[in-house]
Amino acid sequence: MAETMAQPSNPDLLAEIKACFADAVINEEQTADEILTIWVTAQDLKPLCKVLRSKLSQPFDFLFDLTAIDETTRQHKVIPHRRDFTVVYLLRSYARNQDLRIKVALSADAKEVASVTSIWPNANWYEREVWDLFGIKFTDHPCLRRIMMPTTWQGHPLCKTHPARATEMGEYSLSDDTRDLEQEALKFNPAEWGLKPQGNPEEFMWLNLGPNHPSVHGVFRIMLQLDGEEIVQAIPDIGYHHRGAEKMAERQSWHSYIPYTDRIDYLGGVMNNLPYLMAVEKMAGIVVPERVKVIRVMMCEMFRILSHLLFYGTFAQDIGSLSPIFYMFVDREKLFGIVEAITGARMHPAWFRIGGLAADLPKGWDKMVTEWLDYMPARMADYDQMVMQNSLIKKRAVGIGAYDTATAIDWGVTGPGLRATGFDWDLRKKRPYSGYENFDFEVPLGTRGDSYDRCAVRVEEIRQSMRIIRQCVQNMPEGPYKADHVLTTPPPKDRTMQDIDTLIPHFLGVSWGPVIPAGEAMMEVEATKGSNAYYLTSDASTMSYRTRIRTPSFPHLQMIPVMAKGQMIADLIATIGSIDFVMADVDR
């Protein structure tokens, strides 16, 4: 993989940073994913970020991820500059096509670091999340309040001191008083959100859109300040779908966590397995066979189509067109039939494995897939007429919720939402993974960055995915569906009964689960909704030490206030519909 990345080398970048920022103490760390990782002190962080954002010749314009790690129970891999907590910033320069990871060590008695929201606006929610889950304070943050947990919550759940299992905690009960208190805490008070009053309060209405509303696609709440039907301010509030997927990862074996990933972007199915497994395989040093790569690509593209079709239908439905979604469900049903024939499950197959797949392709799979590929183009042409060329839909979507490329990058937009602005960045092309470099497909782009273009880009992506799937069918390589590696789970079994050296690792791998070598890796895929990445830290154990899931929907929702200003309610619905998010992907 590393060979295919057209990246400038890390030492050059490090030298450049050191040249621009001479007085800082910068220590380098080697990671399995080969992203340049540097440790800086909390004081140096903000000045360094400013330099990276504006002084560098090709600046780091995109804050890809911001998270933290509680290091207090580490057993292995001692690094001298590590303290109790580490705040991790992952930056990306689109111009360089290069990433940079910055780590800041904090001790438990001084969990404080400067906020970078003034440098990258999308840091806002990430910092709130880190505050909420780790209790790390960000000074000068505009509104540092809980984001995932309820405001009444005590403690910071991703700290290692916080129990992870229900059996480690007291019995839960909800008294009437507590319930009233919780209810009261949900009341919206603009002042608590750091909002300045706008205009005469009697001229406006605050409307609570969600958490239960037909158009918010799950449990998502937006507070709207309305002037008639025009939106003055919109304040998104998330956390109603938070299940603690990252915490669960610390109590599941590397293998048994796979089904949880399916449910992050619950429309993405096996697409979610891929970045997680690629990260595990990176740390374990597993190289998967060609056949596995192609099958993985094929299944991922199927789920891209499944997800995009649902988007397409609900987008039309949000604008008031009732029928397309039903037609698209028919197509999805047929495709789910194929997914079921191959994996045995439909929406959440959890079918990829560490080092391979759960099973080989069934007999006759190619015929099923080809039939579907032949059936679909005519339907897509119908939908073009029905939705994309419908003048009412055009009136409702063209120019609505538009943003330009710079705004999109500022707010961390990835995927079709970014490409709709005309910015050509598809991970499958720019940093091919799992063998995407061998496929012939195009990256559809928009021009206006509005709701209509976001939909148009996805529609074209469906066609491109169909092209990729057809290439998979035509060129499926022969070979094993599992890597021949000791950490492949479940391990290849054919020699276990003949040879004790195979039997022992097999027994351990199946009973304890594989022990992944200490280290860390971040692996990313071009998921259905944008960039989905898993940043795993292993402490040489059967379980992950820290699993960070960077999902595309999270930053996309953060951008809603920018898009909503001055819109009518109906426009907001069309805009939200065009973002394509699922709340499970936002809250995790």
Place this chain on the structure above:
Amino acid sequence: MPELELMIMIALMVAILVPTAAMLVWFERRLLGFFQQRYGPNRVGYFGILQSLADLIKILFKHDWIPPFADRPVFVLAPLIGAMAILMSFAVVPMAPRLVVSDSNIGLLFFLAMTSMAVYSVVLAGWASNNKYAVLGGMRAAAQTISYEVFMGVSLLGVVILSGSFRLSDIVLAQQDMWFVFPQFIGFVVFMIAGVAESHRLPFDLPEAETELTAGFHTEYSGIKFALFFLGEYLGMMLISMMITTLFLGGWMGPWLPPFVWFVLKTMSLICFFILLRAALPRPRFDQLLEFGWKWMLPLALLNLVGTAVVKLWGDF
């Protein structure tokens, strides 16, 4: 005894109209299912024909709940006003020669007056619910109905000029040589659009736009009061179809078949068309809807009126 005859007639009308509207719910769901490549309700009775009955039973047994923050009397009254106003309008619709409750000489005006009454139901429901979504829905309904009422009336004046009467049976008889849909095509289209808007059906369902306002003006309604709104909507669709039949499609007239059958056939085809509209079209935005009304429909209706008047005067010379 003409009073008794009248009473029987009214009872008969109500006894036919209300169950028909209920059946229409089932019919629409089946037809939508057909349009959308799915089945629709097909389990209760043959082809699911008893679905509406099952729904009715369920709705009758629901807790008749009035939210504590609502304005009680108005909250209860609102759905009644809607259903009553629409039901009253049927009084002037001639379904066959002499098959009409009141063949009033101001029949058309009575119809327009009653449909205007119906909007009170929506506005009051929105207001009395004391719910923000309901208020938004009510506001939308008020603006929409006021704008669309104007040209609804204007679009019908062409028909009045041609037939020289406001009495609906006269209008039907005036179409003996030619249905008014041909000389009054613009009036027909404008009235049809206004009619859909009056009955708050897609693409003009903004007062209850589900994806935007959850359920709009009837967000807080449940049980039998909700059913009354529903009934009103479907009765409204029937009424508009009957009016179009009467005013533009020659009413009960037609060869071979009995007049009433012709009337029902024409009405049903229009209802099917309305259902198809719902399956086919998305919803415009509120301001786009009003713009369309004031900038396109109203001038068109006025133009039609002037044109018809000129032609009529020319002919009279």
